[in-house]
Structure formats: C-alpha cells, structure tokens
Amino acid sequence: KNQVEQSPQSLIILEGKNCTLQCNYTVSPFSNLRWYKQDTGRGPVSLTIMTFSENTKSNGRYTATLDADTKQSSLHITASQLSDSASYICVVTGTQTGANNLFFGTGTRLTVIP
C-alpha cells in the first residue's frame, strides 16, 4: 500500500533555532516528492519539489533532502522565524497518470516561539 508518514506530528522550537522534519514513504514506483507549507486556515503552498535523481533542493531557509534508496526525505529549516509556524506536508507522487496518484502525509505542525 502506498503510504507517506511524517514525523514528528508536532514540534515546538525557539525562534532562531534550526529544526528537521522527516518524511518516509512506501510509494513505488516513485516520481517526485514535494514539501508544502500550510498556514492555519489556509491552503498549502509549495516549498520544494525533488525528482528521483535529486538529493537536495533549497528554497531560502528551507532545504529538502531526498534518499530515494531508503525512501526518506527531510525538510531542514534554518534560523527559524515566527512566520515559520505552520503545518508542513510531504506529498509523494507515483509515476502513473491520474490525480489519485498523489499521496499526502498527515503533516508536521511546527510552532516557533519567541
């Protein structure tokens, strides 16, 4: 069964600190992996996308890594800001065509406190 699991479920960190969020998946065959940021009560916004051949992708203070062999990805946030408080969702795509070939994780809720 194609699944995407994220950890931790929630995380609280002090402003200015770094943190790393994890995403493990069983989707196969694999096409790409996206990280989204979702503010409370808003729609998700794409942060990064990585294909099978990419190991790392950065977007400002956000850096995503991918190990396609172990089916693991991480999202590292550097020098966190209060505005980073949000849910972070990992989405894994299979190679087949069809809108139901997107597999969403349950998200990690990050809270950054001053």
Place this chain on the structure above:
Amino acid sequence: DGGITQSPKYLFRKEGQNVTLSCEQNLNHDAMYWYRQDPGQGLRLIYYSQIVNDFQKGDIAEGYSVSREKKESFPLTVTSAQKNPTAFYLCASSTGLAPHYEQYFGPGTRLTVT
C-alpha cells in the same frame, strides 16, 4: 493561494441540508480538484476535472457532487448523503492533470454541519 478563490471561508449548515462550496480560478488552468482535510489525516481527493464538462471521482466521492460548466469554476455540493461532512475543504488547480503538473491550492472553506 495564487489566483484561486474559495467562498465562503466559513460555512455552517444544519444536518440534512445540501450545501455548495464555490471555487474559482483565473490561472487559465485546465484541471481542478477538490480535497477534504481532517485533523490527523492527509488530504483526500473527492473529485477532479481534467477539462470542462468532464470530471472523475476521487477516493471519497460518496455524498458529494460537482459540475464543470466553465473552465474557471468547479463548485462542490455536499449532499445530505455525506455522513460526516464537517471538514476543511480545499480546491486546487493545475495546468495539466496531476500528478505531473504542480497543483495550486485555494484558501479553503471550513464547513461545519450540526
């Protein structure tokens, strides 16, 4: 949120009533989608439309209906047959059919049925 609007932001209904959620996009995207988001669960696909006058069921279509009469509009009706309609509903669109095209999400509608 890009050029996708959802209205209203909050919606309250009595059990047994049908309710229609609006989704409009000005991105000239061909494909549109409806997802449901519940606490502790990943996004689940309700319906999607690849082109005007065509739509397909997603993973949890029971109790929902859609129409796609115009390219920019994809309303979702939550019928009284939906057993647990209280949720956060997200509309998305993409240039072509996911998963091979990036989806852009609207701000969401929170529906509460009592």
